[in-house]
Each structure stands twice: as structure tokens, then as C-alpha cells.
Amino acid sequence: MNKSLQFSSSLHESVREEISKRISQGIYVPGEPIPSTAMLSGEFGVSAITIKRALRDLQAAGMIFAVPGKGTYVKKQRRLLHHLDLRAPGRASQSKVRPMSVTREKISDPTMSAIDAPDKVMLCVRKIVLFEDAPWMYDATYVSSELDDEIVEEFRERFVVDALKRHDINVTNTRLVIDAAPASGQVAEVFGVPNGFPMLRRLYRMITTEPHITVYGVVQAPFDQLACTIDLAP
Amino acid sequence: MNKSLQFSSSLHESVREEISKRISQGIYVPGEPIPSTAMLSGEFGVSAITIKRALRDLQAAGMIFAVPGKGTYVKKQRRLLHHLDLRAPGRASQSKVRPMSVTREKISDPTMSAIDAPDKVMLCVRKIVLFEDAPWMYDATYVSSELDDEIVEEFRERFVVDALKRHDINVTNTRLVIDAAPASGQVAEVFGVPNGFPMLRRLYRMITTEPHITVYGVVQAPFDQLACTIDLAP
């Protein structure tokens, strides 16, 4: 090997650590491609496959991303903090929203049972919340399928809380579950992350002033793109 | 190929989906090893390497784990919900604690700056919180290094809030940041998860009745093992 590598239990780990070090040291910078696998293979004196293995692990850690046919780039780290305000939950936001779909289906996520989601067919509104024209959060909202079509139409363009408020329906109680889960299928495509990429999720149940209207949902984003903050004052 | 596989863009994805399906259908059950890579390679008619690739992705998703020399097993899903009570933050718990280390160091995690962690050498107490004798959470607590040795010693065996309370020091304000991050180094070893495995984290800053005592820290656990719940009532 041309370059002396870190001492680590395996080759691909050593390579990963070395590349990771170069990123944190600013040798590889966001916006510019890092050397190709062939170049790195030559420099480190290891097989191209081992390089690819190391790069794939760095992708899973959110440090880099690869564009087939072009190259591998350092990710620009920009994580937004979403503050959960106890007094104004689900506050309005100036973010833009891109509607995705409106369907009728059962809630399938097992974690939703932790907030007592009903096991019946509901109306599901999916949308993408944008920040600076890039996908920031993916939201799936479930409401009773007996709701007026008029309100449902507004769900596509607005946040649920805002739409309800326009009909004098207010949220009285919100229960949240915050967890992480691997991205699957459509969600992974939307954010351009590999299948299985860790997502930070916020599952919610909102009880309203209308006894028969309870809103359930999941909002999620790649873990390197979102964090939640909370203030607790007893 | 002997078996017809799902239609998916790549072979290892098809294999992953098929095995994933068998787990959710109960064909492969927790506690028993799934067929070896050689067996699966024969059954699906694909290379052993492709099988290993699929299994590695399923490990990253927390569905299975592998024991070298023995076999690959389905993970028993058991996720604990940690309820964040607004009125009694950092409440006492009957969990057992295993002390890990006490050092003096700077806070290195960049996310800690979101809760205004100071950039100076502090006292760091690391411990493992156990549940049914298995590692459940990993905690790193930072306090001013000028604290009495007497209190520091108690930090090893108790929760920080409890130790402080015994000295009539109470928490007046808590700020949390909840995020996800890849496991690295020692933390990955403690939980027996592969390097880079997604961890759910809760970073905290606790202001106390003693003006010069502010407690910082991070508690984290594998994403498939922990979730947080919160109730918001305006």
C-alpha cells in the first residue's frame, strides 16, 4: 500500500476512517467530487470493491452521496431544528407544501398503535414540505374518511392544523412519539437517499374540539436533515 | 433461479425483500437461525456475495443480526417508550446502572452547540442504563470540572438528577434536542450493533438552582430499541 492507513480491524474500516478524516479536515469539501474509486483504489493500494464498500458505509452515515456517471460528493451539512412549542403545537409555518396523494387506506405502521390509532380505513393525505425548494419533511396525515370533501381539499395545500382552524376546529391535545426508522420505498426516492437510510420521525395524534375529529399522522425526514428541540419547565 | 423473486431494480434488493417478507410472515422466527448464506445462495440461485449484501442491509435495518461462526438470527423486536414528562423531567427510575468511565474532556459533538454547551474541559461521566440485564441506553453526562468529588462519585451509580437532589440541588429548566446519528466506536460495541447503526439520541441541558451548576449530556440507544413520547397540552 502506498499510503499508511489507520490501524483498524478491517481494511474497509481503515479506508472509511481515512476518508472520513479527510472530510472533517476539509481536504474533501462539499460541492466538489472526491477522487474516483479507481483513484482511491490506487492511492490506498486496495481493491476497488473495498473502496466502494467504504464509500457505501459513508453514504449510510450521511457524509457523502454518489451520482452515477458523475462522481461522489461530500454532503453539505445543514440540519434544521424543529422546535416543539408546548403552548402552540403545530404552529403555522411559512414553508411551501407540495401535495403528493390522497388515498383511503388503513394505518399500517405498527408504531402508530402506541398513540391508539384506529384499525380502520381512513383518509390519507401525503405531502412534502419544502425548504428552499428542496424536500425537507414528508408528511402523511390520517383523518376519518367521513370528513367533508371541502376540508379534505384544503389539507392538500395547508398544514392540517391551519386547515382545521379555518373551520373553527382547534387542537386541544397532542400526543407525540419520536423515533427513528429506515426509509422505505417512496420516501427514500423523494429525498434521494438510499433505501434503508435512517429517518427521524414524529408520529402525532391530535384531539380537537370536534369530538369525532381526531387527526393522526407521521412526519419524517432524513436524520441528517432534521432534529427536534423541546423546552421543559416544571 | 429456482425461486421466482420479487420484481425489483436489483438482485440484492429482490433477495432482501423476499427475506424481509418471510420474517414478517413468520416463516423465519426470532430465536432460530435463518438458512445460511450457502443455503440461500442455492435456493435463490444467486451468488453468495449477493446474499451477504442483502443480509447486511437487513442488519442495518435492525431486522436481523449475525453471530460469526454460528448463524444469522431474526431480531426480537422490543422497543421501550420513554415518556418525557413535562412536569417531572428526568424522573427517577428503577433501572440498573453500570458505570463506564469518568474522564475530563471537552464536549466534541457539534450538535451540543445547539444547547449552548461550553467549549471547555469538563467532567464526563459515562454509564450504561440496563433493562432486564441488557444494555438499554448509553449516557454521557458533562458537568463543570470544579464540582465536589463527593457528588461526582454519586454520578457513577445514580442518575444525575437524583444525585443532585440528594444535595438539595434541583433542576429548574431542561432543554432537549432529539435527533438520530450513526453509532460510532465504543457505543456500537456496547450495544453489539454494527458501526454506523442508527441511534436515537436525546441531548439535554439542565439548569439548576445552583447558578454555577449546569448539566449537559447525551443519552442514546439503537433506534429499534427506544422511542420518546410527549404530551402537549396548550
Next chain:
DNA sequence: GAGTGGTCTAGACCACCCT
């Protein structure tokens, strides 16, 4: 000793991008 998962390699093919 046989079986297991983990690692590493050399070589090949593809789809894509850029010039």
C-alpha cells in the same frame, strides 16, 4: 473437521454523464 459469517480480491458488465 465441517459449517458459519466476515473480509478481500480480480474481473466483468451495465447505465449514466461529459466532452
Next chain:
DNA sequence: GGGTGGTCTAGACCACTCC
């Protein structure tokens, strides 16, 4: 056409576990 990342293969070696 040359470079890129992504995929797949066959084959090899190692450390480990279990019998």
C-alpha cells in the same frame, strides 16, 4: 469514447462455533 458509480460473480482466506 472515456470516465463514473452500481451491480454481480467466482474464488479464496480467516476466525469462530459446534460436534
